[in-house]
Amino acid sequence: METRGETRLKHFFDMVRTIGSRIDKEFSFYPETAVYTTEVNFPCITYKILKRTPYQGFKPRVKDIYAKDKDTSLVEYSQLFQCIISFGIWGQSYSVVDDKREWFEKLMIRYSDEFKKEGILEIFFSEQEEDKIIEIKDNSFVKQTINYLFRNVRVFKFPVENIKEILTVNKDLSEYEFLKEQFDKIK
Secondary structure, three states, X not given: OOOOOOOOHHHHHHHHHHHHHHHOOOOOEEEOHHHHHOOXXXXXXXXXXXXXXXXXXXXXXXXXXEOOOHHXXXXXXXXXXXXXXXXXXXXXXHHHHHHHHHHHHHHHHHOXXXXXXXXXXXXXXXXXXXXEEEEEOOEEEEEEEEEEEEEEEEEEEEEHHHHHHHHHHHOOHHHHHHHHHHHHHHO
C-alpha cells in the first residue's frame, strides 16, 4: 500500500471531518473545547488528545539523506508517536448519542485503510468510558466517550548546515560523525 509517509493529527482530524461530511451531510465534528465556547450543532462528535508520547525511542532518528551537492543537501529525521485520542459523542437524547457512537465506530473501521494510505501507522479502538450527563449553559447533554490509540510518524527536514549546528550543540557525536561522513562523500 502506497502511503504519504506521515500524517499529523490535524490532517487526521480533517480527514475524519471530510469523510464524515461526505457520508452524512449533518455530520458535526469539532475540537472538544468548541462545545463550551461556541455555538455548535447537536448531535455532534468532538475530539481531543488525551496523551501524545514518543513511541519506540525518545529521539528522532535519521531517516534519509538527500545529497545532490553541498548546497542542496538535506537530512530527514523521523520520530514515531503514540497518542490516545478521545472522541465525545454529544446529544440531547441517549438513543441518538448511542446510534451516532455506533455509526462513528463503523466509520473508523471502514476507513482505516484510507487513513493508513494517508500515512497513519495504526489506529484502533481502545476503550469506551462511562456515559455522562453534562450541563452547558443551562442545557443538559448526554455524552459517550470512546478512546482510540493512534500511531503516526513525524518527519522533519533540515538543511545540512542546520543539522551540523544542532548536533554540535547537543554533542550527539555518534550521529554527528555518521552525518559528517555522509556529507564528506558529497564534497
